[in-house]
Every structure is written in C-alpha cells, then in structure tokens.
Amino acid sequence: MKWLNLTFTNAKELGIRLSGFVILILFWEFAVRIGWLNPFYTSQPTGVYYDLIEFYESGQLWRHTSVTLKEALWGLFFGSVAGIVVAFILGFSQNLAKVFEPLITGLYGIPKLALAPIFVLWFGLGIESKIIMSALLVFFLVFFSTYGGIQDIDRNIVRSIRLMGATPFQIKVKVYLPATVPWILAGIKGGLGASLIGAIVGEYMGASAGLGWMISYATSFFQVERVMSCIFILFMIGVIFNGILKTFERVLLKWRAPTDFDQPL
Amino acid sequence: MKWLNLTFTNAKELGIRLSGFVILILFWEFAVRIGWLNPFYTSQPTGVYYDLIEFYESGQLWRHTSVTLKEALWGLFFGSVAGIVVAFILGFSQNLAKVFEPLITGLYGIPKLALAPIFVLWFGLGIESKIIMSALLVFFLVFFSTYGGIQDIDRNIVRSIRLMGATPFQIKVKVYLPATVPWILAGIKGGLGASLIGAIVGEYMGASAGLGWMISYATSFFQVERVMSCIFILFMIGVIFNGILKTFERVLLKWRAPTDFDQPL
Amino acid sequence: MKNTLQNKMVFQVEGLHHSFFTKKKEETKVLEGIDFKVFENEFVAIVGPSGCGKSTILNLMSGLLRPTEGSVRLRDKEMDTVHSSIGYIAQSDTLLPWRTVRKNVEVGLEIRGIDKTTRKQKSIELIKKAELEGFEDAYPHELSGGMRKRVDIIKVLAVEPEIIFMDEPFASLDVFTREILQKYVLKVWSEDRRTIVFITHDLTEAITLADRIFILSQRPAKLKSTHCIDLERPRDPEELKFNPRFIELYEGIWKDLKSEVEMQVKEA
Amino acid sequence: MKNTLQNKMVFQVEGLHHSFFTKKKEETKVLEGIDFKVFENEFVAIVGPSGCGKSTILNLMSGLLRPTEGSVRLRDKEMDTVHSSIGYIAQSDTLLPWRTVRKNVEVGLEIRGIDKTTRKQKSIELIKKAELEGFEDAYPHELSGGMRKRVDIIKVLAVEPEIIFMDEPFASLDVFTREILQKYVLKVWSEDRRTIVFITHDLTEAITLADRIFILSQRPAKLKSTHCIDLERPRDPEELKFNPRFIELYEGIWKDLKSEVEMQVKEA
C-alpha cells in the first residue's frame, strides 16, 4: 500500500503514532485482569482478539466492513462536495446566507435517528439511505468549516485578482478555493468520523449488513466482544482515513511555511 | 430579550432569516394536502401546531425542553473548552499530536450509541451521562477546527511576539488564541447542533425526561406529530443558538475588515 | 506637459471627497475635493505625506472604492466597477501564497485565457528581467521582502495593461535593482504608449520618471500643487542627478512639500 | 569607528554560513562566511542587493534561525534562543490584526508585566511621536501602509530594548515623517547608549545614521567591505547632504556597490 509508505515514513514513526492506542489496549486488559472493569460489559482485548479472528474466519468481517466502508466513502465524497458547494454559494450571497444559515444550523441539531421513519420512507432500506445519511453528517461539518474559511480570506488578495479582470467564477476557483483549503481539510478531518457514524446510523435504521447492523445485533444479544470488534474495526478505519487525509494535506498545503521553527515555542 | 435585538436588527431582517423556514413549512403542508406526502409518516404543520399547543398546555413541553437544553448547554460549554484546550496541547507538541491525533479521529468515528452499555455503566442514568455525551460530540468538532487554526497561523506575528520575550504561555494567550478565534467559532457553530444531538443520544441511552426521551417514546407510539413537535423545538433551539453565536462573533471579530466591498463579487 | 493638450484624456477626477467610517460610525475624512486629469500616455507621480490618502486615490480611480462625493471618469465613463485595462500594483503584498513565483506571475495571463506555452514563455522572460532566475518554483514565503515585491510588480506587468497604477513599488528594493526595474517600466511605457500613475516617497524617483507630479497636502488631502517635469526624454537616472534643471526642480518640489509640513507644525 | 576598540563587544559573528532547503531538499546558499563584530553603543548599517541575505543575518543574530555553520555570540554567549534584550523591527508587517493601534504598541509592555497606566502613558506618547494621534483605537486594517509601519516601529521601541534591529524600517515613509523618526531613533540611541543594527537600501540614510556600514555582496553573501563613517555627531540629516565629506563617503560606497553589480553582470 503506497500511501502507507508516504504517511508513515518509517516504522518508528508508526510506532509513535500507535503508541497511544497500544497503551490504551494494555490498560484496558490490565484493568479487566485486576478487576477494575467487568469484562461482561467492557469485554477485554484478548477476548476481542479471539472474536476478531472468529469474525474474520467466518468470512463475515470483510463482508460487513466492506458494506460500511462503501457507504462511508460515498457519503464522505458527496457530503464534502455538497458542503463545499453550499458554503461557496452562501458565502457569496448575503441574502441567501441569511435565509439558509440558520436553517442549516437548526437542521444539524435534529437527531438523525429520529428521522428514521421518514428516511426509510423516502430512501428505502438499500444503500442509498445510508449514503445519504453519511453524506448529510459530513455535509454539515464541511459546510461550517468552509463557510468560516470564506469569511476569513485576505481581502487584498481578492482585490488584486479582481483588478486583473477575473470573473466571479475565476475569483472563486483561483482565490477562494485554494485559500480555504486548510479550512476544508479541517472540516473533512471531522467528516471522516462523521461519514462512518452516518453509515452506522443509516444501518441502525434498517439494513441487512454492515458494521452498524452487526453492532445493533450484537448489542441486543449482549455480545460485548463483537460490539468491541466492530468498534475496533471502525476505529482502525478512522485511523487509516486520517492517514490518507494527512498525505493529501501534505500535498495540498506544501506551499505553507513549515510550522516548526528551529526552536521550540 | 436583549440579544435578539442585537441579532436581528429589525423585523425585516428577521423576516428574511425565517423566510426559508416559512417556505419549508408551507411546502410541507401543501405537499400533504395534495397527497404527495402521507401525513401518517410525515405529519403536517397544522397537526404539529395543534400538538405543540397540547404539549405546551400539558406543561410537558417546558419540562422536557429544559432538561435537554440544560444538558446541551453544559455539553457545549465543557466540550468547547476541552476541544480548545486539547487542540492547543496537541498543536504545540509534535509528538503528542502524533500519538493522539489518529486516536481522536479514530474515536470520533465510533458510533456513540454503541457505547450505551458502557456509558450507562460508568456514568449512570443521571444528567451527567448526557452532558458527557453532549460534550464529547462538541469536543470533536471544536478540536478539529481549533487544531486546523493553529496550523494556519501567521508565523511572522508569532516570531515578533517571541522576540519581545513572551513566554510560551503568553504567546498562546496573546497570539494563538485570538488568531484562532475565527476557527474556534466555526467549530462551535458546528458544535451547537452537536450539543443537542449529544444530549438526545444520551437520552436515547437512558433517561426519564427530555426531548430525546419524548421522541423515542412518541416514535414507539406512532405519534408522528409529537416527534415533529420535538424536532421543531430542537430546530428552533438550534436557530436561537446560532443567533446568539452570531452576536458573539460580531463582537469577537469586530477587528476583521468587513467582508463586503462596495461592489458585488 | 508637452503632450497633454493634444492627447486624449484618460482619467478625469472631479471634486473627489472620501471618508472612511469606523464600525462606530466615526468619520475619518481622507480626501477633500481633489480634481485632476490624466492624459493618454502620461506618466504621473503622486507625492504626499504618509497616510494622507494616496492609496485611497488609486483605489477610487481603479473602481475598488466608490467616492463619498465627486466622480472619477475613465475615458468619459463613470467608474462603476473594476476595469481590467488597469493594472494595479498595490502597496500591500498580494501574492497568492499557494502558487509558486512562476504561477503567480502567470495568474493574470491565466485569467485572460492565454495558452500555457505563451504563459510560460512570458513569465520566464519577466522573471529574468526582475533578476529572479532560480526562484521560479519557490513559494512566496521562501522569498525575501524585495523579491516578493518584484514578483508583485511583474505579475501585473505580465498582462500588459494599458493603464498602470503603482503604489510605492520600488520602496523595498536596493538602488541597482530599482534602477533596472525603473528602466524596464520606462521602456514599457514609452514603447507601448501606456498611461502610468505612480505613488512614491522618493522625489528623485518621481522627477526621473514622471511627466507631472501631484503634491498632496496632509489628510484630509487636497491637491496642493502640480509640477510639470520638462526634462528631456529618454532620461538616464544616473546622469540626471547632475543635471541643473533636475536639481532646480528637486529643490522647488522640496520647498513645496516642506512648506506643507511647516504649516502643519504651525497649526499644531 | 572612534569608540569601537575601547567599547565592549556586543555581537561576534564568525564564519557564518546559512542555507535554506526547500521541501525537495534543494539548497539555496544564502550566506557564505560572514565575520563581523558589533560593539556597545554602535550604530551599524547593513547594505546589499535585494535578496542577498540581509534579513537572514538579522534572523540569525536574533536567534530566530540557527546557522548552518559558524556562530553568533551575544556578549560572549552563543545565541541559542531569542533574547528579549533585542528589539527587532522586522521587514514584514507584524501587527496583531485584532488589536487596536494602542493595544499593539502596548503588547511588549504587557508581556513585561508593566501596569496599565504606565502602559497607556507610554503608548500615547509614542503614538504622538509617530504622528498617529487620532488613530489610537483604529484596527490595523484601517491604516495606510506607512502608518502601519510606524506602529510596527514604535511597538518595538516601546519596550526600550538595549539592542535594536531594524529591517528597512523607513522605506515606506515620506521624507518628512522619515526624518522625524530618524531623529527620534538617533535620540534614543545616543541618550540611552543603545546598540543598533540597521538594514537599508538608502545610502544617504545609512551614512546619516551609522558609525559603520557593512556592504554585502550578491547571494551567496559575503561581507564585501566595511565603511567607517567619521562624520561628527550629532548629525543633522538636512545639512549633511551638503557636507563634502558626506559626498565623498557617498561616492565611495556607491562605487563599491556598483563594482559588485558590474562584476555580477560580467559573470553572467
């Protein structure tokens, strides 16, 4: 996997990055062993490990993971694009912003699970409803971030490009878009997690496969190990997504002055 | 209400801001009346209106709303503070960032509802568990945004303040904090909605009152009107939160050059 | 002023007033009744105390700002928006930080839809002129202050605008680099009949380059006086310094400026 | 150079090399073996072509950068971090956009924990000196370029640093405002025995102010020559221009600089 090489330049680097995770796991196992945590509710790493093996060997792991992954990736894609586009539209029209900004903040606060009946009604029980749910959650995060970025732009630069005779569209593409990239990336970084949650919530609403399906199934059967296995997989997907995004970030923001000086702050 | 005056400078302004919402409502009623939507699933505005009155007169509306509001506000507060603090800690330590940044992204992608058993086990069924859930969701949004802002700072300004002999702490308070305010505000704007969702999810997990409790109760009774009433209340809370935040924003960012030029872009 | 009368008028500035308002509605009067004309192929310099309103005049003339009162007419048409026939080298740094030097120089050409090879050719040529070879692929944050300014200048010159506004373009350059660019600007101006409005604090520079010099008073600025520079063209910056007419002009303008300052001091 | 020998040494720069590396690890050699000393209460000017490495030298001397090779010693101690005894007026704009003019001027005092009334008194006084009355509560974006630079200057002077670095501080100011500030800096320097290192492109300014002038060559920069300015103090900028020794010095330095450029041209 090429990007992994790019992201984690070497094993040591990877070691540092995962150390927090490893400590967490060790602590968890330890806490269970000495009786601080009751494995009946929290399970324990070794238990999860065996369950993961079983999950994998039954061929079900990849099946459920791939379903959720597909939903989340499409959701991330559509949600990010929609978030950027809407932020740009509202960012350039005071009046539209006045109408829609409160609407969007208001809508964001609605618990999506409460919309399950309507969602199922409109989008059915297929993959579409999960992608839409995932995209919806991503949309909000990317929107808020991008919209903030548009307000924060350096006006002198915009002026200079306008003076060169750039059309409003060119100004957006040549100035606003690159200038808001750091903001968009911050939004997408939040969106990574949101895309997974959206897929999971969509699966809670109604699904025949996926990690969300597995979690809600396993929960009702008190299969804590399996719930934890799924959470572990989601966690790893999040970490990997983050690694990929970091690579993107490095490429897209290579123009930025390095953040670290010779001396510590 | 003073801040409302500040926010919506006059009735016309308020009119514009709410027009989108009004159109949505009218369309909804219309769609039900001509049969595009089945009121059994989506209810209809007039029905919701009567239900709201009943909800209000029974004295239940304020009871449930105040519970959720309290949870959300505390969650917003703690989550924002934690998000800013953690972003600052990781923003200034490459090594800590390497350890914790993937961890945080990974954790964000875990569906919170799946943690219900652990949450209830650790935090009980009182208000604490909802505040923690709400704060958790807000934390992620504010963290990602603030962290992005710290990376984006103008290095020349930092240098100049360092040269004046500022301690690391002074640099953070006098430069990084004010410079990241636009980013923090963008994060909190997302956090408004997240705080409500967190409270609701917390109530799903275990509660005896609150709008989330009401929604899941009404859902199981096919009381679509009531579900919609709760959603409406949540929506309005989101809008009002947004209005308050706008006022804050105006005060905190009054130093920024105005975004609108004489000419439209 | 030799050519001004028979030449066509490019800008007509009439009764220009401008005020800025703070968010608390406090007024800062900046311009108080400015009238002047700029003719085709003229090289005009504007000189005045720091903060008097020079940049504001250029912003008004370029259509970036709308005057509180009075009018700016470009070739008999009221300025109501920006015009791409004007190239404006602003006082502040306006490089796009995410573009390399070459890409920054090309941005205006891109906007005009010039094809890639022409763009590249043009930008490479200008980068050479500005003595920036070897930095084509550097990002702005990797340049020195003077280098950044040079990129800013050639970025605007690249699109060959008919009218060029320059706001203290050479202030941060050493004498030799400055001379090279001055010569280049003069060449561009004389060969292609451009019209140039130029702000500077350097009187020598103003006299060397301009046909006419407008002296502005302290804020709120009025047009204090206009000096016509009747030195022969082409002018060599280095020789000029010893030209008696030059010295005469210099002293005249100097006194003019000084009296303004002294008046100010007396008032206070 | 009158005082230099009996005076204590403040800076000792030895064998200074510095290179920048792009993200692709390409090297830009900027400094190639610079040696000089700066003594207590000396006023040193650095002159050199744009982009040669002047600002880099100040960054190294202030401890913002660590040299690739060689050393900078401040009072016999290796520079290993920034020192608050150095006030650095940088080339780029470093005002805090969210603070008003007054608050910007006070930032250094705040850092030192000076109490509010003293802070206010000091800042009001300096704002007056810089002719910025009436703009105490303006935000940086509401100022003209020259006004912003003036705030930048007094912000650093407010903390009364022992050692002052200035990187082209007066480039964007008109002659009169510049003179006022030059005089103020000279006053501060002579009264309180400050040590000043000063970068400028204006030879007249360099000769007027400095005890010694370091001439740098093109990048990669070497110390081409050092000129001692043996003009009597106090110097009046206006009279000095007609002083024959001044003209002599000016021409000497000019030729020195010019030969550098010509060598460059020949090489190319």
Added chain:
Amino acid sequence: ADNNEEESVAPEESSEEVAEEVTEDKELTEIVVAELRSEFWIQAYLADSLGFFEEEGLEVEFVTTTDGPVAFQAMHAGSSHFTMLSTEPVLRAQDQGLESTILLSTLQNKPYMLIGAEGIERVEDLKGETIFAGMPGSAPYSFAVSILEKHGMSEEDVEWAQMEYGASLGALENGHVAAIYLRSTAKDEAAAINANIIVDVSDSQQHEEIYGTERYESSIIVGTKEFVENNPEEVQAFVNAIVKAMAWLEDASNEEVVEMASEHFQGRGITADQIEYLRPSLNPDGMITEAGHETIIAFCMEEGIIERDISFGEIYDLSFLTDAIEMILE
C-alpha cells in the same frame, strides 16, 4: 451450512445455482422481510437456512431495523414485503388507518422475565425502586405494569428509567436500577450478574397468573393488507416455508437448531441454552387464539395504545396458515 454461507456472501450468484439445482425452471421471487433480529422469530431464520424458502420459490432477505415501528413503517412505505414484530404497534397503526394483515405467530406467549438486583427477590420489594422495562406503551413496559398491578401496586409506585436495551444489565449490576425486564432466553446472562428472577412468564403458570391466559401470541409476522390481498401465492409460499420450519423445529435437538440458525446469529448469538429456554414459548403451529387476541386488545386499550376494539377478523388472516398446516403437517 457452507452452501448457505456462500449464499449470504453473494446471494445473486448462489440463487442462480440453486435455481438450477432445484430444476424447477422458475426464477426465485425476491422477498424482503423487515425485522428486529431476535430468536423470537427463529422459525423464519430456520426456514431460510433450511432452504424452505427456496423450495417455495422465494429468496428472502432480512433487513434489520432499530425498532419494530420503523420496520413496520418501512413495509408500508414499500421497502419490504413482510415485517416481524410485536402485535401492539400493528394494532395501533391499524387504529390509525394503516391496514395490515397478521399471518401467524411464532411464539405462543411472551418469553419475558423481570429480574432484580441483590436484595430484590419479590415483586413487593420493588416499591419505591427504579426499574427498567422499555418505553411506556411497549410490550415489556405493560408486562411490568401488569406484574405490579397483580401485586397490589400501580405504575406510580416505582420510578421508570429508560435506556438502551443493551445497557440494562450494566445498569442493574451497577445499582442504577433495581429491576429490569429481560427476555427469558437470556437466563444465562442474568445468572452471570447474579440477578434474581422475580417473574418469568415463559413459564405458562406464571403467564396465566399475570395475563389471565396461557396464550399471548404477540410475536407475529405481518404484511400490508394490500399486499396480502394481491399476492396470495407469495404469501402462501412464505407461510408454507415457515410452517415447515416449525415442524422441523419440533423434532430437532437444540444443538441442531443452533447449528442451522447460526448463520443468522453470528458469533455467540445463539446457544443451545437459549433454545432450551425458548422452547416453552414456541408456537408449534403458528396459530393465534381468540383468547390471546382478546387479552392483547384489552391490554392495548388499557394502555391507551388503541382507542377502538379491533376485531379478530379485521387484523388476522389465518387461512394461509391453515392451508399450510393442512398441506404440510398432515
């Protein structure tokens, strides 16, 4: 079992294979069942695993939702053909004009328990304590209320906590609640946290004590009225397959059941113990009795779930079931 596993990985491919094997040239009809994954409908999963649906020319996909009502609404919105849920929401929807037809019941009573924390051994001990039994109006909630009433207490005598079902065991052990409702099949889990079983209505005697009857057939399979009327063949085929599974289940050992059903209950989802605990509640023939229906109606009206009496004939259509029984069991 291998074959079945493959089917769930790539349902389309294997369905073609099976179609060839079966040699009936008929294409399989796709049927979607919205459901809550639970052992209460074990017969449906067995029918799938045992290939009975295929024999009937159906290919069934199970879609799990959060909540019975959601599954039910999904069906009415056209996303599925059948739903497996409890009777109560169906009655309420019927009352509101969403017409459905219940085809059969997989259980004959409610395999519900009320279990208590340490020191809570009898119903009387619950007075003034906090208990969890789902949302008001849900079947577990009314089950708990009935218990209280049978012991001379009322709804007001205890505090009601609400939480995710999965969180209830933790809440009980940690003392957040004094008693919780639990499925009777989860006796092992109850034992794991040393909880006391206060009431267990899978025991028919206790059931009668609480509900007044032995039967309370509320784990049902339902279709929309429209679908059932217009597609009698599919409905018949579907019911046939389930009745076959019911017959198979009667004779199968617990271990066999676990093996067959494990495909739908991955991991440790189902155990022989659970089947054993479930057995007393299993409906041998899917029939729904008048007595059971009346109990349910009475209960729903009391709880305010429905406002009018819904007659047996309006909501049930057992003709498919009787036909299937005739054909298969006889």
